[in-house]
Amino acid sequence: MYKSKRISDSTIHRLSLYYRSLAALEKSGHQTVCSKELGKREKLTPAQVRKDLSFFGSFGTRGLGYPVRELKDKIAEILGINRTWNVAIVGVGNIGSALIGYKEFQKQGFHIRLAFDNDQRKIGSLHKGILISDVKELKPLLRKNGIQMVIVAVPAGSAQAVVDEVVEAGVKAILSFAPTNLKVPEEVFLRTENMAIELEHLSFHLAKPYYRRPARP
Numbered sequence: 001m002y003k004s005k006r007i008s009d010s011t012i013h014r015l016s017l018y019y020r021s022l023a024a025l026e027k028s029g030h031q032t033v034c035s036k037e038l039g040k041r042e043k044l045t046p047a048q049v050r051k052d053l054s055f056f057g058s059f060g061t062r063g064l065g066y067p068v069r070e071l072k073d074k075i076a077e078i079l080g081i082n083r084t085w086n087v088a089i090v091g092v093g094n095i096g097s098a099l100i101g102y103k104e105f106q107k108q109g110f111h112i113r114l115a116f117d118n119d120q121r122k123i124g125s126l127h128k129g130i131l132i133s134d135v136k137e138l139k140p141l142l143r144k145n146g147i148q149m150v151i152v153a154v155p156a157g158s159a160q161a162v163v164d165e166v167v168e169a170g171v172k173a174i175l176s177f178a179p180t181n182l183k184v185p186e187e188v189f190l191r192t193e194n195m196a197i198e199l200e201h202l203s204f205h206l207a208k209p210y211y212r213r214p215a216r217p
Contacts, residue, residue, distance in 0.1 A: 011052050015075055017042045018049070022072035034065035081109045086146050088114035090162050091153035092122055092132055095177050099151060101128050113145050135162070142169035149173040156180035163190075 021041045025033055035046040053059050053071075056078050060066035076082040087110050089096050099105070100112055115127060116135040123134045133141055142150070150166045152159055152174060159178035166174055167188055176182055176192045184190045 007055055011055065012079075014042065014044065014048070014052050015079060018052070019072060019075045019079065019081075022068055022075065025068045026072055030068050032060075032065040033068050033071075035060075038066070084109050084111055085148050087112045087149045087151065088116065088142060088145075088147045089130075089151045089153060090116045090135060090138065090166070091177075092117045092119075092127055093153060096151070096153035097127065099153065100130055110149070114141055114147060116141075138162070138165050139169040142166065142171060147171060149175070152176040152178055154178055 018038060021038060022033070035049040038044075039046045039049045056074070059071055059074065073082070087105070089099055089112060092100070092115050096115065096117075100115060105112060112130060115130045115132045116138055117123060117132050118135045122132045125132055141147075147169075148171065150171050150173070152162055152166070154162055156178045157180075159176060159180055160182055163174060163176065163182050163184060167184055172187060173189045174182075174184065174191070176190065177195075178192075179194050179196055182190060182192065
């Protein structure tokens with residue numbers, strides 16, 4: 001069973017890419033797809049596609065390819081997006097506000113149930129249908145509402161304290177937009193989205209165009 005294997009972050013990332021390609025193929029009426037075509041869409045080799053999928057079982061038929069809908073549904077199960085997850089957002093500034101309004105989350109099963117802030121002008125108001133609660137009530141409300149994932153969109157100086165409370169509330173999955181290194185227990189899954197680093201990556205390629213872009217594995 002693949003549950004006992006250690007799967008790399010890059011493999012999980014590619015599964016998300018495959019899922020989106022398969023969804024597009026299904027929408028356009030395709031019944032099957034081969035590893036070559038699936039890899040071509042994401043600029044990957046057929047061997048990489050087959051290797052990634054092999055971690056989770058045997059799919060498709062040699063010479064016929066993969067059934068598009070069946071593989072899409074299986075990847076959705078692997079990624080856990082065939083079910084509903086209760087999500088909370090801490091920090092209703094520019095980023096938090098935009099995330100609350102992002103409709104694709106709900107389509108993928110991520111339902112934002114709670115929002116928190118420390119701004120008294122926001123607390124108690126509705127933001128795009130979500131009640132903004134005082135961050136002082138973070139732990140009890142996370143527990144009461146069965147929140148499974150928390151998005152942290154607060155300034156760097158406040159992030160660790162918020163994350164500590166989230167962990168104490170029993171939440172095991174955190175996505176942080178705070179531009180700082182955060183510490184969590186080993187059993188907690190933490191992902192950090194640092195947009196400044198992503199922009200620096202782009203600026204490097206603009207400033208140093210003579211460096212060849214490395215091939216994707």
